[in-house]
Amino acid sequence: MRNLEQRTKALTNYLWSRKRPMETADLRRKAQKLEQKLREENDVLSSLKEDNEMKLQEKVVSALRKTTYHWEELNYSDELSFVYMAARMDGVFAAVFRAMHEIQKRAPDFHPLTLLDFGSGTGAVSWAAHSIWGKTIKEYMNIDRSASMLALAERLMKGISEDQDVCIPGVYFRQFLPVSPKVKFDLVVSAFSLNDLSDYSQRVETVKTLWRKTDGFLVLVENGTKEGHQMLMEARDIVLQGTDKVVHDPREPYVFAPCPHHLPCPRLSPDRPLPCNFIQAFVPLPFSWNPPQKQEIFSYLILRRGSGELEQPWPRVTKPVLCRPRHIHVHLCCADGSLQHAVITPRKHGRDLYRCARNSQSGDRLPVLNPDSELDLGEERGYMAQDHKKNMDKDHS
Template structure:
C-alpha cells in the first residue's frame, strides 16, 4: 500500500495543527498532556470531524488517501455526539458515531488536564498510533525513523509528535541570533527593536493648511479629475527606451518585414515604404516616454496628487535611520528634485532640533516657487515655518561640499536616459557625507531604478579622492550582495508600504491612503553587526499558533519561515507575530534544532 507523496504533506500537517489546536490549548506543553487517556476509545467532537472533512475537501486530496491513513491507524478513534442514538456511519467508514452512554465513549470531566493527579478534562482530539501502526505506516510510505527517534508504545511517551514529524515535510527553521529576553528587557514583544513601521502619517498642520488654501484659491477647472489623471499616469509610467535598444528593435523589425515582403526591387519608393512600415511597427511596440514640464498649473496638480504620498514614504525612510541610530543628528540636508518640498517637512518632523541647513534643488522655477509659498503658509510674503531653507536650480559646483543626508525622492524617473541617471547618482554620492536616500514608486520600473543606483554605488565605480569611503546598504537590504529578487524565476519588485491620512482638498476621500514605494538607504559607514537581521518583504501571514514570514536574509537569499512557539520559543514566536511588512526580525537562519530528547 502506497500513500501519494503529494498528499502526505497537507494531510499530516493538518493533523498536527488540529492536534495542537485541540490538545495544547489545555496543557502547557507536549509533556503535560495526559498520555494515559490517549488509548482505545478516545473521543473526537463532531465539530472537529466536520473541520477535518472540510479541510480535506478544500485541499483537493483524494478521500481514499485519508481512508488509508486512518485504516493504518486502527480503530482507536471514536466520535462522540450529544445524543444517545444508535451508531451512525460516517462517509469515512473508519469512524463510527456513539452516544455518551455507548461503550468506549469517555465523559468530559472538569479542568486539570495535563497535571498528575488532576481531574481529566475533555480532550476533543485524542489518539495515538500503536508501535505496530507506526511500523506499518513507515513501511507503507517508504519512510524511516530519524536516527535517535524513540517510538513510544500506545500508552505513553511522545510517539504521536515524532510520528507526525517524520511524515510531514519539514519547514525552514530559524534560531535566535541574540538572546531576545536580554534585547527586549522590560519592553513588550510588540515593541521589539526590529519594529520600524510607522503608524498612519499625517501632514503637519501648517503644511496641510497652506496646501488647502492654495487649492481653494486656484481657478483650475476639474482639479479632482486632473489629480486622478496625473496619479494614474505617474504610477503607470515606465522607463524610457535607450537609443541602442531602440536601434536594435528597429533592425529586427526591418529584417522581419524584408522577409515578409520578399526580394526588394531596390527602388527609392520601396525603401521609403519599408522605412515607414518599420516606424509604424516600432511605435506600436515601444513605450513613448515624455518629459514632464512643470509649469504653475501642473505644479499645483502635482502638489494635490503627491504631497501626502511623498511625505509618507520619506518619513518612513527617516524614521528607520532615527530608530536604528538614535545618536545620529544630521545638520545639513540636500533634496535633489525637491518638488513641493515635502522631504524638508519630513526631515524637520524627524530631526527638527538638529538640522541647520536645507538645500532644495529643482530645475522647475514654478515648483520652487510653490514650495516656498507652502513654507510661508500659502502666501508670497510671511515667515517661513522651517528656518534655513534654500532653493536652487542647480547642484553645488564645489566637490568639497557634502551633506549629512542626501535625498532623491521620485526624481530619478524624471531623467531621460541611463547615462543621465548614472551621472546624477554618482554626483549625489560624492555629495553624501553619511546617508544617501533614494525613493521611487513601488512598481517594476521604480524597483529597477533603485537597483541600478544601488549597484552603481556598491561597485565603487565613482570613488571621490576627497572621500574614498565605500558604500554600504543600510536599508532595506540586510546585505551588500545582489538582490535575490532579480535572480528569481519570477521577478517581483521589492516594495514597501506606508499608510497615511489624506489631506482633504474639497473632494471625497475614503478611509486612509497607502503609499507603496521602493527605496534604498546607502551609508558611508557599515551598519552595526547586530542590525544585520532579516527583513520582512511581504505582509506577515498570521494563522492559529503559527506565523508565515517571507524574509530577505543576510546571506542574500529569500526564505519562507514558519514560526511556532513550540519549535522556536515563545519570545521569537511573539516577536514574529507582532512584526509587520518592512520590519526587521531578530533571527538568523540556522540548522534545525536538536530533536526532543526521549523521556
C-alpha cells in the first residue's frame, strides 16, 4: 500500500479530533440564534419580501456549514481497515489492557468465561483479554458491522497460514449482537466505538443493550479528549439512572473505576470542562516510522453489577505526582465528588503513606479512607500549574 505512513498519521489525527455528531434539536437552536443575529445586524423587519427571506436563509445555512462540525460515518473497507490496524491496533490494545488490569488487580477472584466485544475492529480487545484471562475465557464474541474489519481480525488470529485455525480458541466473529436478552457475558467491552454511532439516541440504546448483556463487568474506553470523556459520562448516567423499562437483572450497577463515587464528575464544570484521562506507554507495531515507545492517552469507565459495599472508597490520583524535598503534591478525585490538592510529608503523615504517594502515578488510587482528616486538603488552584511545570522541567533536566 502506497503512502501508508501518511495515511496512518492522517487517520490517527482525524480520529483524535473527531467530535460527536450534533443533535437535530441543537442544530435548530443554533440556526435560530444565527437568524436572529443576522436580522439584528441587517435591521431586517418581519415584513420582508420573499427574495430577501431566501437570501437570509441562505446566509444562515452558509454560516451553519462554516461553524458546525460535520460528522461523517466511517465505512471501513478492506483498505481503510488495514490502515486502521497499522494506526490504532497497538494503542487500543494498550488502553484496553490497562483498563482490564484494574479489574485483575482489584478483583482477583473474577475469572470470566465469556467476553463480548462491541465494535471489535481488529480484535485487539480479545488479544488483551486473552493475555490476562486466557486460561478461563472459553468464548470471545467479536461484534463489528464491517465485514472487512471482521475478515482482517480473523486473518490476524489465524496468522500467516490461511488453513490454520485461529490461535485463540473460542473466538467468534459476528456483524450483529445476539438478540436474546438471556444471552449474557461475564465481561462486555466497547473500545473507541461510541463515536461511530450517529446520534445520542443510538448511543443510549447501545449502552442499555450492552449493560443488559453484562453479567459481571462493563468496560468502556474512548479517546482521552473532552468528547471521549463526555460520552463516557453520558453512558455512566444512562446505566446509573436505570431508565430501562424492562429490568433483566435486579442487581444494581456501581462505578468500579476510575470514579471513587457516583456523583457528577467534578471535571465537567460548565465554566471549564476538562477530560479525565490517563496515559499508558506501550511498544508500538514495528513499522519503520514508529518510535521505540509511544503513549496512548485515553479515558475509561468500568461498571460492575452488585452493591460495591466491599470496595474501599480510596481517592484516585488525577495528575502526575509532584515530588519535592521532604513533601509531595498530590491531586485527588475524592469520594465526596470533589477535586482536592494534598501536600504529604513524612513527619505529618508517616513514612508509609509518604512512600506510597511518592511511588504513585496518575491513575493510581491512594490508600486513604478519609482524606479530609488524614491529609491537608485544599481546592485545586490553577496558578500552581506554571510553577509545577517549571519544577518538573528542572527535575527532568
